[in-house]
Amino acid sequence: MGAESPEIDETGSSGKQSESFGSAVQNMTSPDIIGASVADFFEKPRRGSFLVTNVASDGLTAVAVTNPNRRFQIMDDELAAAKGESSRRQREFHSRSNALDTLKDLDLSGKTFAITGTTSGIGIETARALALKGAHVIMFNRNIVETEKLKKRIEEEKPDAKIDFISCDLNSLQSAKAAADEYLAKHWPLHGLILNAGVFAPTVKTTFDNFESHFGVNHLAHFVLVKELLPALRQSAPSRIVFVSSVSSSHTGLKAEMPRSEKVKKLSPENATEGFYKLYAYSKMCNVLTAFKIHRDEFVSHGISTYAVHPGTMIGTDIARGFGFLSKFWNVMTKPFTKTLAQGAATSVYCAAHPDVAEVSGKFWESCWDDEKSLDADIARDIGLQDELWDHSEVLIDEWRKTQKPVSTIGNEEGLPNGDAFSDENA
Template sequence: MADNAILDTDSDDEVPPGWEERVTLSGKVYYANHESKSTQWTHPTTGKRKTIKGELPYGWERKVGEDGLVFYVDHVNQKTTLTDPRLAFAEVVKGDNTAFRQKFDGNSTALEVLQGRDLTGQYAIVTGANSGIGYETARSIAFHGAKVIMACRNLNSAEACKKAIMTERPDSQVEVMHLDLSSLASVKDFADKYKDNKWPLHLLILNAAVFGIQHTWTEDHLEMTFQVNHLSHFYLTKLLWDILMKSAPARIIVVSSESHRGTDLSMANISEEKLSPNAENYSDLKAYNLSKLCNILFSMHLNRLLSPYRVTSLSLHPGNIMYSGLQRNWWLYRLLFLLARPFTKSMQQGAATTVYCATSHDLEDIGGLYFNNCCRCPPSTAAEDENLAKALWDISEQMLSKRIGRPI
């Protein structure tokens, strides 16, 4: 049998020499003193009581030997240990007089956030999953057992990404489905085909976005940035939320940006013309900033509507000026992002906050918030305006109804 050493924990929680951290089958952590041959529930140094929750990490199995000895098998890495792997993620029992400590930050990666999680049985849609943060999000949750549907416009690129994931981890479950967010008809077609598969839906990750494009009318006569970044995601969510409610608990994750702070949208000026301007009133940067504010307002109001059904929604900022493909539409943006690349997050780090919001046990039944660097972050004043969120919701429904010819 392999090394049965205790898994490393945070430094201030390490047990003194002669002590061992153990866990009962019910998940309560206790401490054994090998010198005195005694045990206790509290940490010998900090006095904390701890517990472990949830399933074993992906690929792990608990077994009992003929002698009654409990041991754990890591089928992914072909290792065996006497130590419950969940000890590395033990939580302080609520009610203990201890300060909250942030578990992850801007340097954390998506795969680090997912350590200890088994997402087997979870179905996840990731829009824009064929590049950048979307790809790393899809890859990371697929590696931990989720069935991932890559919802992408470019099917050739998406199939290549699926192949890369399957090559790296052959037992991953990944599907590619066509979704063009510049077309409301494509959004409807995607939702209909998803429903035809009779799949549940536990994670809806609205990641896709465009940035820095010239003024363009879509086939639905909507300004491209607004439709792709907000309205089509709004429509997709409306089409799928009956499945989300049936699959509850479920989460909707909306990838926004700190750029949401750079817009003047308010109750005084919100209108269809403001949200989807003509060429004379258009600025690519302002359009992007406005769409990112829409993301947060949408997520906040969506959470108010669906949280009673155990479907929660969170929004987030993934990272600053990451070289993710968003900048591909203009050479100046490509140059700016390229120069900033050594000082910004990697794509794995950029996906960390998305994955944290989508999978963290700490956020169960919590929604309507905005996150940055895997931590709750106050958004702009406008982004917290519930009246503005409701106004945006109503106008979004009106704009959709006008184009699809029926109430939405």
């Protein structure tokens, strides 16, 4: 038997948990972002010092002290317009838009979307918005009870909603592979794949397959899903893949001058020897690098668009449930500064389905815009690093495959971990 599964947030790996919170819990400080007290929430920002920034997302939020030399996305995106910034593509949605806003006047009948992690938080709102607009939604979840609850809730709003469920525990590569196989066996089209689930600071440090949890769940299991589902995406083209990443990806501490082999080693740790915030940041950079690699390989040749998104500042998800009361306390204290879950789902939904951005592939998005102010371009745009991470991930998958035997997601075959048995998640 493998290790007990860490807790997966089935609403989104969604965006960055603030370093301020990590510092408060584990004294994890950073030269770029340091925790501010609750009293700072009500202080007038000083130029180049205090700034309410969009640097946190689901579960926990904070006002941060920022290094004025770093670029952060301010939550009031309308400031861009005030500064006279313009683009050939006119901006229609922003940080206050919700998921259904981005789909107004759209009919998604005949479109099929698969989403990982839809049993709470932004995953719920992502699935709900797409289903209410007529799309066929397939939910990849491990929590059957919560999945059924969501399905019934959506059907109460739209009785003819098309919703299906495939069992998928991202703590297990075998489960991820079996889920993809089941999808392909259904011969469903696939117009959009939204990789939304994830973990942050899980209580269990390794996956069922003994990979470090952030890397194993947030990157490697989704890597398996993407590779296995590429045939369906190609056949359904034009199609899209949305990676729910985070502005945390810009806080890896990796330097452009480091050898690529050293960067890959950092991004794919064998053990949880570094702080949880750093491990999370590594996994989110893996998402961005993978998205950009797929864009290079698939956009022109097969018509698959890719998007790496930061959902923004929000509350109410379970990604940091391991912190218990402290997590809930921060949710309450920071509510005035956060996005709603529906607003947090807006960028994922917009990138997955809106016709205006069908050709805007290979970009980093937040608040329904692709100015990439929060992207660490020196790392993320390194084509050689994109390729080396991809190759390394394939090597890890090949090594894992040699130890496995074929299974199905149906039933409880020997060798396939049961999501409830290996999870602390409440049913």
